[in-house]
Amino acid sequence: MNQINWEELKQAAISAMKKAYAPYSKFPVGVAALVSDNRIITGCNVENASYGVGLCAECGLVSNLYTSGGGRLVAVVCVDGKGNFLSPCGRCRQLLFEHGGNEMLFMTPDGPTQLSKLLPWAFGPADLK
Numbered sequence: 154m155n156q157i158n159w160e161e162l163k164q165a166a167i168s169a170m171k172k173a174y175a176p177y178s179k180f181p182v183g184v185a186a187l188v189s190d191n192r193i194i195t196g197c198n199v200e201n202a203s204y205g206v207g208l209c210a211e212c213g214l215v216s217n218l219y220t221s222g223g224g225r226l227v228a229v230v231c232v233d234g235k236g237n238f239l240s241p242c243g244r245c246r247q248l249l250f251e252h253g254g255n256e257m258l259f260m261t262p263d264g265p266t267q268l269s270k271l272l273p274w275a276f277g278p279a280d281l282k
């Protein structure tokens with residue numbers, strides 16, 4: 154795995170954010186990830202008139218992970234409508250954990266951090282064994 158190009162990931166997240174469908178919250182979100190085979194994937198939030206069933210950007214990201222070939226999430230950047238780094242919601246931390254694990258890196262305003270810091274002692278696939 155080459156060094157992580159965080160700026161490229163941020164720009165990909167901003168591009169994805171510009172495609173968000175967020176007419177209700179007016180809070181567009183974009184996310185981009187480096188995958189274990191070095192490709193970059195993205196996602197954006199897609200809201201719904203039935204507010205509770207809106208999809209977070211990370212949901213689209215994980216779907217795109219599989220439609221584009223699978224693999225593991227290595228590094229993730231999430232941005233808000235201003236392009237600022239955004240903290241993932243609790244449900245999305247669980248989504249990211251399933252496909253990136255404790256070592257996955259997530260960009261914060263203080264720099265990259267491991268997912269294990271955002272979701273300590275996570276419940277995951279190993280608990281079902």
Ligand code: THU
Nearest residue numbers: 178180182198209210241242245
């Ligand atoms: N949102 C995401 O897409 N990801 C997160 O991690 C936090 C929240 C979206 C959901 C909703 O469409 C909007 O942000 C406002 O909550």
